[in-house]
Amino acid sequence: MLVDHDGREFLDALAGLWNVIIGHGREELAQAAQRQMSSLAYASGYTGSTSLPAIELGERLQQICYPAGEGRSPGWPGMGGFYFATGGGEAVDAAVKTARWWWKLHDRPEKTGVIGRRYGYHGTGMVAMSATGLPAYWPMFEPRLAGVEIAESPYPYRFDRQQHARGHDDPRSNGEIAADLIEETIEHIGADRIACVLAEPVQGAGGVIVPPDDYWPRLRAICSRHDVLLIADEIITGFGRTGPWFALERWGVEPDLVCFAKGITSGYVPLAGVGFRQEIAEAIRSAEGRTTWMHAATYSGHPVACAVANANLAIIEREGLREQAAERGSMLLKQLATLSTLSHVGEVRGLGLMAAVELVANKETREEFPATEKIGPRVHAATQARGMFSRLRGDVYNLAPCYPVETPQLERMVEILGESIHEVTGA
Numbered sequence: 410m411l412v413d414h415d416g417r418e419f420l421d422a423l424a425g426l427w428n429v430i431i432g433h434g435r436e437e438l439a440q441a442a443q444r445q446m447s448s449l450a451y452a453s454g455y456t457g458s459t460s461l462p463a464i465e466l467g468e469r470l471q472q473i474c475y476p477a478g479e480g481r482s483p484g485w486p487g488m489g490g491f492y493f494a495t496g497g498g499e500a501v502d503a504a505v506k507t508a509r510w511w512w513k514l515h516d517r518p519e520k521t522g523v524i525g526r527r528y529g530y531h532g533t534g535m536v537a538m539s540a541t542g543l544p545a546y547w548p549m550f551e552p553r554l555a556g557v558e559i560a561e562s563p564y565p566y567r568f569d570r571q572q573h574a575r576g577h578d579d580p581r582s583n584g585e586i587a588a589d590l591i592e593e594t595i596e597h598i599g600a601d602r603i604a605c606v607l608a609e610p611v612q613g614a615g616g617v618i619v620p621p622d623d624y625w626p627r628l629r630a631i632c633s634r635h636d637v638l639l640i641a642d643e644i645i646t647g648f649g650r651t652g653p654w655f656a657l658e659r660w661g662v663e664p665d666l667v668c669f670a671k672g673i674t675s676g677y678v679p680l681a682g683v684g685f686r687q688e689i690a691e692a693i694r695s696a697e698g699r700t701t702w703m704h705a706a707t708y709s710g711h712p713v714a715c716a717v718a719n720a721n722l723a724i725i726e727r728e729g730l731r732e733q734a735a736e737r738g739s740m741l742l743k744q745l746a747t748l749s750t751l752s753h754v755g756e757v758r759g760l761g762l763m764a765a766v767e768l769v770a771n772k773e774t775r776e777e778f779p780a781t782e783k784i785g786p787r788v789h790a791a792t793q794a795r796g797m798f799s800r801l802r803g804d805v806y807n808l809a810p811c812y813p814v815e816t817p818q819l820e821r822m823v824e825i826l827g828e829s830i831h832e833v834t835g836a
């Protein structure tokens with residue numbers, strides 16, 4: 410719950426910005442920060458120095474972030490190291506730079522290009538903005554970075570099979586076609602000029618777009634086939650939002666690099682980072698001279714942030730919050746499904762504890778409302794007037810509450826959203 414300065418209460422239906430995953434008001438995290446500040450408030454994280462909380466966090470992550478072992482792809486070596494930054498966009502920047510660095514290290518300096526996807530969101534920095542597939546973020550800051558391409562999204566509700574399939578008898582599923590569209594982009598540019606594909610396992614800010622099950626295994630195979638590094642942007646999906654610790658686990662896929670932020674500290678202090686698969690981590694450690702991985706910031710591995718992250722991850726484990734996220738998520742989806750009977754609810758979708766309701770002018774044709782009608786913003790205002798807070802992409806209303814959200818709170822969220830849609834669309 411959020412309380413404004415007039416004492417009005419709001420359900421925090423997006424857990425801040427998808428990040429306050431264990432919920433607000435956790436004294437334990439405040440105490441972890443206090444303890445750390447009292448003993449060592451700051452230590453450099455540059456090569457040659459670090460702090461105990463950063464080491465502990467790296468070790469914890471190695472246990473939970475695509476660890477080697479049972480259930481993994483044959484030969485998967487696990488993540489071999491982590492770099493800590495302060496925000497998600499900064500982590501994306503570090504990951505893309507690392508992809509370029511990796512190919513230069515292997516005498517393939519032309520491999521610098523980046524492929525993002527439509528509806529993807531990756532942050533505000535120049536690389537992250539350029540790879541963001543939501544054009545509203547671009548106009549006043551263009552030109553975007555050269556060499557960053559935007560490929561199609563697998564968006565099941567809006568995937569245009571007629572446009573993308575090879576005729577009526579194309580045997581491929583929509584998920585396979587969507588993955589192949591990325592391969593086509595790689596081939597069009599030339600694999601020798603592409604460093605990485607940057608993609609969210611479930612597109613979040615773009616409207617909780619859950620890909621078909623056959624999408625990720627195919628995309629993984631495409632990246633491997635073309636020597637293109639796969640960067641999973643798990644800044645929303647990391648730390649159990651979709652159930653498993655990291656979302657690609659569901660599809661039996663491991664990324665070469667993984668970006669995380671938000672939930673690692675539940676937003677109590679800023680922290681983000683990148684995980685590197687074993688060979689990349691080892692190469693970073695052993696590179697020297699001109700090939701040194703020359704990338705670090707004043708606040709890399711900030712001890713207070715890492716101490717809070719350790720306490721936060723311990724709470725998630727201790728309280729079984731990932732399991733709760735999965736369970737509350739299916740409860741939320743089931744309840745949201747009751748809104749499908751409304752005349753303008755085109756689709757209700759989600760995975761784990763992230764969900765969206767897409768409003769349309771016409772359910773049969775899936776035609777969108779004209780932007781000038783501002784249906785989404787009006788629904789948003791109506792939900793706020795009823796005591797709920799979240800965010801939208803156009804006419805898609807997103808929900809991603811904290812993992813320990815209570816059943817009556819979930820029920821009230823759905824009720825508020827239903828009433829608000831009814832009020833605005835009159836149906």
Ligand SMILES: Cc1ncc(COP(=O)(O)O)c(C=O)c1O
Pocket residue numbers: 426496497498499501530531532533609613614642643644645670671681
């Ligand atoms: C998937 C994803 N990537 C990157 C970012 C950028 O993170 P930050 O705002 O911490 O820079 C966000 C933020 O919402 C995000 O949702």
